[in-house]
Amino acid sequence: MRTTEYLLATQKESPAEAEIISHKLMIRAGLVRKLASGLYTWLPSGLRVLNKVAAIVRDEMNKAGAIEISMPVVQPADLWQESGRWEEYGPELLRIKDRHERDFVLGPTHEEVITALIKNEVSSYKHLPLNLYQIQTKFRDEVRPRFGIMRSREFVMKDAYSFHLGDESLEQTYQRMHQAYCNIFERIGLEYRPVIADSGSIGGAVSHEFHVLADSGEDDIAFSDASDYAANVELAEAICTDARPGATQALEKVATPDAKTIESVAEQLKVNQTKCVKTLIVKADEESEYDFVAIVLRGDHQLNDIKAVKHPLVASPFQMADEQAVEKTLGCKFGSIGPVGLDLPILVDRSAATCADFICGANEDDFHYVGANWERDVSDFEVVDLRKVIAGDASPDGKGTLQIRKGIEVGHIFQLGDKYSKAMGCGVLDESGKHQILKMGCYGIGVTRIVAAAIEQNHDDYGIKWPQAIAPFEVAIIPMNMHKSHRIMETALKLYADFIAENVEVLFDDRKERPGVMFNDMELIGIPHSIVIGERNLDNNQVEYKNRLTGEKTLINIDEVLAFVTNQ
RNA sequence: CGGUGAGUGGCGCAGCUUGGUAGCGCACUUGGUUUGGGUCCAAGGGGUCGUAGGUUCAAAUCCUAUCUCACCGACCA
Numbered sequence: 001m002r003t004t005e006y007l008l009a010t011q012k013e014s015p016a017e018a019e020i021i022s023h024k025l026m027i028r029a030g031l032v033r034k035l036a037s038g039l040y041t042w043l044p045s046g047l048r049v050l051n052k053v054a055a056i057v058r059d060e061m062n063k064a065g066a067i068e069i070s071m072p073v074v075q076p077a078d079l080w081q082e083s084g085r086w087e088e089y090g091p092e093l094l095r096i097k098d099r100h101e102r103d104f105v106l107g108p109t110h111e112e113v114i115t116a117l118i119k120n121e122v123s124s125y126k127h128l129p130l131n132l133y134q135i136q137t138k139f140r141d142e143v144r145p146r147f148g149i150m151r152s153r154e155f156v157m158k159d160a161y162s163f164h165l166g167d168e169s170l171e172q173t174y175q176r177m178h179q180a181y182c183n184i185f186e187r188i189g190l191e192y193r194p195v196i197a198d199s200g201s202i203g204g205a206v207s208h209e210f211h212v213l214a215d216s217g218e219d220d221i222a223f224s225d226a227s228d229y230a231a232n233v234e235l236a237e238a239i240c241t242d243a244r245p246g247a248t249q250a251l252e253k254v255a256t257p258d259a260k261t262i263e264s265v266a267e268q269l270k271v272n273q274t275k276c277v278k279t280l281i282v283k284a285d286e287e288s289e290y291d292f293v294a295i296v297l298r299g300d301h302q303l304n305d306i307k308a309v310k311h312p313l314v315a316s317p318f319q320m321a322d323e324q325a326v327e328k329t330l331g332c333k334f335g336s337i338g339p340v341g342l343d344l345p346i347l348v349d350r351s352a353a354t355c356a357d358f359i360c361g362a363n364e365d366d367f368h369y370v371g372a373n374w375e376r377d378v379s380d381f382e383v384v385d386l387r388k389v390i391a392g393d394a395s396p397d398g399k400g401t402l403q404i405r406k407g408i409e410v411g412h413i414f415q416l417g418d419k420y421s422k423a424m425g426c427g428v429l430d431e432s433g434k435h436q437i438l439k440m441g442c443y444g445i446g447v448t449r450i451v452a453a454a455i456e457q458n459h460d461d462y463g464i465k466w467p468q469a470i471a472p473f474e475v476a477i478i479p480m481n482m483h484k485s486h487r488i489m490e491t492a493l494k495l496y497a498d499f500i501a502e503n504v505e506v507l508f509d510d511r512k513e514r515p516g517v518m519f520n521d522m523e524l525i526g527i528p529h530s531i532v533i534g535e536r537n538l539d540n541n542q543v544e545y546k547n548r549l550t551g552e553k554t555l556i557n558i559d560e561v562l563a564f565v566t567n568q
Numbered sequence: 569c570g571g572u573g574a575g576u577g578g579c580g581c582a583g584c585u586u587g588g589u590a591g592c593g594c595a596c597u598u599g600g601u602u603u604g605g606g607u608c609c610a611a612g613g614g615g616u617c618g619u620a621g622g623u624u625c626a627a628a629u630c631c632u633a634u635c636u637c638a639c640c641g642a643c644c645a
Contacts (some may be wrong), residue, residue, distance in 0.1 A: 011595060012606075013580050017638050037637070092644065143569085143643060199645095209645095234590095317643095413644075479605055516605035523605095534604060544604090 001473070002496075002519075003509045007031075007044050020216045022455035025150030025464050029525045031451075033405065038145030038153030045525060046451070048472040048505075050156065053450050054135050056187050056469065057158045064180035065173075066131040066160050073137055077103030079112040083423045094141045106139040110253040110422045111442060114161045118438070119426040122163070128428065128438070129169045132176075132213045133160030135447060140262040147216075149452045150408070160443040163421075165430060170439045172204065174415055177443045181210050182333040184445070189467030190454060193407065195221050196231040203378050206415040211407030215455035220388050221407040226400025233404065234306040236389040240350040242367045249371030251340070251359040256368045258334030262299040265368055269359060273299035277352045277372075279337040281326050282308065283315040284345070292321050296339050296348040298355060301387040308386055313345050321341075330396050339378045340369055347362040348374070407444075408453040416440040464526030465549050473507040475499060475565050476527040478518045480534040482510065491533050491543070491558060498562050523548065529565050 009030030018024040026032050031046030042050060056066065077095065080086040085093070086105075094106040109114070114132060125152065135158045145153050161179065162469070164170040168425035178194065185192040190212050197209040209232060211221050221231035231237075259265040266273045284293045293313050295302060303319040323334050328336060330344075338360030339346050353374060354356075362369045393402045418437050421427065427437040451470075459466040466472070477499075479492040492508065499506035507527060509518045522530055532544040542555045545564060556564050 011579065015579070016574090016581090019639080090644075141643090144639095146639090409645080478604095484603080514603060514605085514607070516603095516607085519605050521606090532604075534606080 001505075001507050003507060003511050004508070008521065008525075009043050009324075010524055011047075011412040018148065020147050020150065020215070021455065021459055022452040025455055025459060025524075026148055026452065027395075029464055030478065031053045034148075038142055038151075040149055040152055040154075045472040048446065049466070049470050051453075052472075053188065053394050054156070054158070054471040056136060057184055057445055057447060057568065060135050060180045060184045060187070061160065063183075064131075064176050066133045066177075068134060068138060069132050070134050071107070071110050071117075073107050073139070074104050075107050075110075077105060079424075080105055081115055083112050083420055085112070092140050092142065094139055105318065108140040109157075109444075110134070110136075110159055111161065111416075111440075114426070115420045115424045115426045115440070117420075118163050119424060121163075121426055125165050125428050125430045125436075129162060129164045129173055130158055131162040131173055131441075133158060133443070144219070147452070149448050150545050152448070155449065156447040158445040158447055162441040162443070163426075164439040164441070165428070165436060165437055167415075170415055170441050173356070173412065174441050176440070177413050178208060181413065181443075181445070185212070187469055188450065188454065189469050190450075190457060192410070193221055193223055193230045195223070195407070197412065198234060208413050210411030210413075212410050212450070212453040212457055213405050214408055214453060215406050215420065216555065217406035217408040219407045220404055221395075221408055222402045222404050224395035224400040225403055227395060227397055229397045229399070230397050232395075233388055234375045236306065236402065238270050238304075238350060238385055238387050238389045239394055239396050240354055241394070242351075242376065244354045245356040247356055247371075247373035247376055249373075251369055251371050251373075251377050253362050253364075253367050254370055255366060256336075257366045259366070261431060262559060265335075265359060266299060266342055269368070269370065270289070271359065275299070275355070275357075277339070277340070277355060279339055280524075281321040281330075281334070281337060281344070283319040283321055284451055285313055285315050288313055288345070291346055292326065292344055294337070294342055294344045294346045295386055295500055296346060296352045296360075296381070297387050298352045299359075301349065301351060301390070303386060307384075308347075308391075311347060311384060312323075313347070321342050330363055332361070336363065336365050336367060338363055338369060338372070339381065340372055346378065347384045347386060348381045349386040350383055351387060353381075377496050405460075408449065408456065410450050411445045412442075412454050413443040414441060428459050459526075463524035466526040466528060468528050468549075471526060471528050472505075473525075473527045474505045475507070475529040475531060477506060477508045477530060477533045478515070478520040478522060478530055479509070479531065480515050482533075483512050485535060486534065487538055489535050491538060495531060495533075495543075495558075495561055499565075500565065502562060504562075504566065531561060531565070 011028045014027050016025035030043050032040040032042055035041055047122055096104050138157045139154050142153050145151055162173045192209050192210055192212050195209050197207045219232035222233050222236040256265055256268050259268050262273050262276050262278050265276055276298050278299055280295045281292045284290045307313050309316045309318040327333055357371050358370050359368055360369050363559040389402055391404045395402050421440055427435050430436045455464050477492055477495055479488045482488045482492055496508045528548050530546040537543055541558055543558055546553050546554050
């Protein structure tokens with residue numbers, strides 16, 4: 001490809017709204033352009049990358065025994081009514097009407113369509129298991145599209161759905177997909193982690209997310225420094241094996257004027273925050289006889305509301321209590337609440353439960369207790385895992401300690417069970433001629449998101465540093481002053497022809513531009529290899545090779561260029 | 569949905585308080601200059617000032633409504 005016949009579309013400045021580096025670079029490098037909120041046009045360079053990612057995904061899916069199909073973007077509403085998601089899904093599901101006033105949706109995912117398909121097409125256990133996938137555009141009407149392609153409304157996703165007669169078969173395919181996903185991210189060349197995930201509202205027992213590690217990620221991932229254990233922080237178990245020391249102090253009420261936070265309490269009493277516990281009041285489940293539930297955490301720990309909401313006493317969805325309502329019931333403000341003498345169900349985090357001689361609110365404004373102890377001063381409470389894990393915690397699998405990194409979710413696999421197949425009556429006849437509802441798995445990869453995630457993980461001050469496997473071009477030819485020098489033009493044209501003949505994806509910068517402009521553009525776009533042709537080196541029958549990833553520069557003989565680059 | 573802010577040429581912005589010829593940088597076109605890291609000089613082209621209504625002799629500027637977008641939060645997986 002010649003730059004003069006191409007839509008390079010690089011820019012010096014990025015739009016003001018671009019927040020994260022991948023968004024800025026995707027605009028500047030001419031990969032995408034925004035059409036409207038959350039909607040992007042893919043320019044030639046961007047599409048090349050996207051297609052490469054898709055090709056790797058497709059290849060690994062095929063190898064793992066999945067079969068490609070393509071389903072419609074527009075889906076009839078009655079399928080969604082059948083599965084119950086017409087009501088469940090909420091405003092993220094874009095609903096449209098056709099000319100006959102019939103309801104349709106723009107597909108955010110395809111469980112309904114595929115389940116309806118299999119229900120009609122497969123009627124015998126002999127045809128199972130089956131794993132079908134597509135790489136296709138999805139639409140989710142996100143509340144707040146942001147970070148460019150990272151969270152857009154329209155995006156490309158690979159979604160696979162597997163069907164099984166029993167859990168064992170489902171488990172096998174699930175493991176196979178897990179491995180295929182690892183292969184995909186290895187091949188693309190990204191630092192990633194499969195993490196144990198919350199299966200959320202979709203239900204089902206087992207679920208893993210695949211995260212690309214990058215500081216701009218929206219999720220916190222906890223992983224062991226000594227084993228394969230990795231989990232979303234929302235889910236990572238906080239274990240606490242410490243035994244609680246015996247009480248040595250008497251309970252004593254002290255004045256703590258205006259101390260409304262753990263920091264100020266710790267400061268006023270000149271103790272470490274770990275000596276304090278904090279008591280949070282949350283709304284109780286409607287079935288409960290209480291309005292509120294008290295949650296006690298060690299002073300330096302944070303509540304994990306995903307864990308809390310799983311407790312039967314806690315209202316779902318999770319809601320913090322209103323301070324005025326609490327003051328009315330308990331007679332003091334948030335900052336002075338404590339478990340001692342508290343007439344509410346008390347859930348104590350495992351770590352807080354091992355505190356002795358601790359400090360807590362006295363349920364009286366501007367007063368705290370010191371020397372409080374479980375059992376002796378608070379008799380009725382339940383110990384639960386409630387806090388967010390922090391770096392340095394012991395790994396739940398008993399090996400090593402946890403580290404926390406930010407991750408970008410690029411894949412998610414679920415064992416769905418029979419949620420959709422049951423709702424839609426999708427089953428087959430088994431060996432004994434009995435109708436059986438199928439088990440399903442579903443496996444998603446955000447293809448467009450991978451492009452952004454790859455940039456988040458691979459860039460420098462000059463621009464994108466594509467992993468070789470997904471770079472828009474493999475090599476750039478950068479001639480110096482070609483339009484004034486016959487020798488240079490001849491060399492450039494010859495190299496260009498050689499690369500094309502060898503099927504090397506080459507971008508030949510034949511613009512009448514200054515060298516600096518070309519260097520900057522090629523580095524911005526992130527082409528892994530460059531060949532710089534200049535008069536100086538041509539005298540020795542040489543050109544300069546530059547590696548975008550390592551920054552390495554070497555002089556090589558013209559005759560060896562092709563072999564040199566293809567060997568890299 | 570709540571809070572905050574912004575809509576002026578393709579991109580980034582000034583002008584608005586105090587109404588009076590729409591401006592700057594980048595990009596683009598032409599000529600010259602320069603040529604191993606975003607040269608310099610000169611001359612050009614391009615804008616219903618988000619939209620609608622109002623006030624006024626006169627509105628980018630003041631008033632009202634409305635739309636869109638962004639950021640923070642909530643929500644969502």
